Amino acid sequence: MKVKWAFFAVLVAFLVLAMNSASVAVDTGPVDAVLKKTVLDSGDFKVIDDFLAEAVVELVRERNFTSIARRRTVILSRKKTTQAQYAQQFSQSAHKHIQAGFAQAQALRPEERKTNAIINLLILIDGMEDLSLRDLAIPMLKDENMVVRYWAVHCLTNPAIVQQLNAAASSSEPATAIADQLKGLIETSSPEILGHIARFGASVKIPQGEALLLQVADVRIKSYADWTVKHELLDIALLKLLESKIPLASSGSAATSPGRAAIARRFAQLYSYAIQRLLKGQAVLNNTQKGHLASVLVEIEEKCVNRLLGAQQMTFRRALERNSVTAISDEHNRLLGSGATPGQLPSRLGFNYGTNSAGSTRTAPVPLPDPPTR
Structure with missing residues (x-):
């Protein structure tokens, strides 16, 4: 009898949980029906609005990470359509209800739950890939929580948003506004x-x-100079971005224009600091850091330097294989x-490396200071 009662209690508990789960699961049937229509009316617009209102509330309230991802997928899977009326209403309703969701969050x-809800809403905005939602992410850019800031930045810089910004030939205002906001974050943001x-x-x-690209490079160069740099692997991507902006004389572009010279100077100085850090940090860097720097040297030599010089070489790779500090220094x-x-x-x-304290033109990179003594 006790076994039966125990089983009954477990069954009741399961049914209660199932009923509660069902009671908070958004009904997608009506909005899916609207998705199939070619022409929408006011009733259809209300269905879309009601769907997003309920779905966003559920997303904010949910605590289970797996369920959060599932609920987000439910929303995002219903945004893609070629039906212009549906797309416009979906965007407008998403803006309204995500804005309300931030207020609810x-x-x-406790504070952790609030932060998680904000992050989940930002991830939703990121997945929406809708430029009209940018004003919802901008206030989060200066949040002290780096995860919140990360997703706010991601919302405004993902490839789909950049594509929309570049396609807006009639106005550069949205792109300029985003760039102005990002400019203020560079000094205090994570790699x-x-x-x-x-x-x-x-x-x-x-x-x-x-x-912006040059400012990021300057911040990384400074962090190398004061030996506070972290995540050296980031500089592979950064150096490649800089190199992509350096036209060759054969391309017909102004390879020696002031702007291009500034980019080339940053590329060379940042690459130099990565090399010098490996050379001067043998006694203070751990094996992981040395490995990351070695990856920077090899990847940039083979993917960037070879293109810029118009010749194939693997000098750094061979020097690293021989563990020859002298060969690395000579190649630098x-x-x-x-x-x-x-x-x-x-x-x-x-290009050159600017001027020194005496006003003379630098023909070599600025030397990296010695590592601080512990």
Whole structure:
């Protein structure tokens, strides 16, 4: 008898959970029916609005990560359509209810639950890939929580958004506004966020984009100089973005224009610092850091330097295989310059490293300071 009662209790508990789960699961039948229509009326618009209202509320309330992902998929799987009326209403309703969702999230406690709800709404916006939702993400850019900031940046810089910005030939205002917001984040953001800002800067077709890319490079160069740099592998992507903006003389572009010279200078100085960090940090870097720097040297030599010089070489790879610090140093000087001797890259691309304290032109990269003593 006790076994039967125990089984009955478990069954009741399961049924209660199932009923509760069913009671909060959004009904997708009506909106799926609207999706199949070719012409919509006011009743159909209400169905779309009701669906998003309920779905966003569920997303904010949900605590289980698996269920959150499932609920987000339910929403995103119903946004893709070629029906213009549906797409417009979906976008408008999404904006209204996600905005309300942020307000609901602010009231949640404890703080961790509130933060998670905000992050989930930002991930939803990111998946929507809708430029008209940008104003919902912008206020989150300066959040002190780096995960919140990361997803806010991602919402505004993902490839679909950049494509929409570049396609808006009639106005560059949205792209400029986003670039202005991102500019203020560079000094205080994590390497992962800097990576997204750099990719945005390299891809968006406005003058401010290139300025963002250079600013990110300057921040990374500074972090190498003061030995606080983290995630050196990021610089593979950053150096490739810089290199992609350096036209060769054979391309017919102004390879020695001031803007291109500035990009080439950042490329060479950042690459130099990665090489110098490996050379000077033998006693202070761990094996993982050394491995990451070695990857930077090899990948950039083979994917970027070879294109810029118009020749195939694997000098750094061979030097690393031999564990020859001397060979690495010699190749650094040959490529980038040393003392009064310009390197191959500056000579070919027509740039220098600025001026020194005496006002003389630098023909070699700025030396990396020695690592701080512990």
